Amino acid sequence: MRDPLLVCLALGGLVFPACDPDGHVDFFQTVTPAPSFPGTAGDAAVYQNLFAYTPDSKCAPQVPRQLDSKTEVRIFVGNGVAASEIGRYAGGLQRYYDFYGVTMFTRYDPIAVPLDHAIVLNDAVIADRMREVAGVDPACLSSLYPTVACEQAYGAAMLYNVKQFLHAYAEPDRNVINLVLLKRVASLNPGAETGLLNWGIAGLGLSEALVNSAGGSDVSISLADTLDETGFSPTVFIAVNLTDFLLREPDIVVAHEFGHAYGLPHLKPGDLDYGTNLMDPSASECDLSLRTDQLTTIEQATAAYGDLLDTSLYDGPELLSFTDRAPEILEIVRARVAARALATGGGQ
Numbered sequence: 129m130r131d132p133l134l135v136c137l138a139l140g141g142l143v144f145p146a147c148d149p150d151g152h153v154d155f156f157q158t159v160t161p162a163p164s165f166p167g168t169a170g171d172a173a174v175y176q177n178l179f180a181y182t183p184d185s186k187c188a189p190q191v192p193r194q195l196d197s198k199t200e201v202r203i204f205v206g207n208g209v210a211a212s213e214i215g216r217y218a219g220g221l222q223r224y225y226d227f228y229g230v231t232m233f234t235r236y237d238p239i240a241v242p243l244d245h246a247i248v249l250n251d252a253v254i255a256d257r258m259r260e261v262a263g264v265d266p267a268c269l270s271s272l273y274p275t276v277a278c279e280q281a282y283g284a285a286m287l288y289n290v291k292q293f294l295h296a297y298a299e300p301d302r303n304v305i306n307l308v309l310l311k312r313v314a315s316l317n318p319g320a321e322t323g324l325l326n327w328g329i330a331g332l333g334l335s336e337a338l339v340n341s342a343g344g345s346d347v348s349i350s351l352a353d354t355l356d357e358t359g360f361s362p363t364v365f366i367a368v369n370l371t372d373f374l375l376r377e378p379d380i381v382v383a384h385e386f387g388h389a390y391g392l393p394h395l396k397p398g399d400l401d402y403g404t405n406l407m408d409p410s411a412s413e414c415d416l417s418l419r420t421d422q423l424t425t426i427e428q429a430t431a432a433y434g435d436l437l438d439t440s441l442y443d444g445p446e447l448l449s450f451t452d453r454a455p456e457i458l459e460i461v462r463a464r465v466a467a468r469a470l471a472t473g474g475g476q
């Protein structure tokens with residue numbers, strides 16, 4: 129057992145208090161840019177060892193076509209993630225995309241970010257924050273069509289750390305993809321009924337195109353409105369603990385989230401290659417492949433990020449990505465926050 133905390137989360141709220149003996153989770157964490165940021169670009173060759181890997185022929189995908197593309201990456205490392213993880217994750221990313229002729233590079237040292245997690249799913253904590261910091265009654269979330277101020281107060285709490293990171297390091301768009309290795313994507317101490325959501329989130333891949341396309345769906349709360357950020361570099365948060373717990377090597381998780389960062393949507397049942405494709409909603413086998421048309425999208429994205437996605441392709445829960453589960457998760461946590469606010473007499 130690599131991480132007892134994860135097992136506690138998987139079992140949900142019943143056993144949760146035993147997993148958090150001191151009861152303290154630092155839910156909202158401030159990020160200020162390091163003095164070395166943005167910095168002067170170094171020689172990519174100096175950093176190429178970050179992307180070094182040992183080939184694994186057992187995990188070779190189908191390769192219908194090879195690109196000749198490059199993607200610049202900036203690497204960030206959260207609290208408690210060992211430096212040795214950088215090479216495993218960046219190397220895993222390169223091991224996958226090398227099959228397709230996409231070369232990753234960076235020209236900067238990795239930067240430490242003081243984050244334990246990216247998002248908070250604890251309804252009580254979110255409700256308090258909306259009330260105390262934004263001055264918004266969280267019962268506003270019980271409306272079928274919450275006001276923009278209500279949605280933004282909700283996002284400012286749930287996505288506080290994400291927004292802190294984007295402000296510090298991703299805005300304006302610098303035409304790189306940020307790879308942020310955190311111990312977890314969702315914080316410890318989820319609400320009593322959101323423990324299973326917490327457990328399932330291994331990655332969060334944000335690109336503006338992806339967020340906008342999710343925002344175009346007809347759910348009453350959209351990720352675009354709730355996140356309330358524009359003009360940012362595509363940013364991938366990876367839950368290192370969960371990924372290492374589930375998989376022998378992290379390649380598929382980080383490659384899948386980069387697929388979203390490039391603008392690739394999920395496949396859906398019935399699609400060509402569904403079940404053997406990297407962009408399957410619950411991708412986890414190590415030899416999942418990319419199709420010719422997906423490679424064309426990546427080829428275009430490596431020059432200019434963002435093909436708007438078809439919102440009809442967002443069809444439900446997945447293991448791997450918060451982004452694609454956002455409508456579902458936003459609705460579930462919203463309902464919990466609203467129910468709590470109403471029950472404690474805060475509303476109406």
Ligand SMILES: [Zn+2]
Binds near residue numbers: 446
């Ligand atoms: Zn996904």
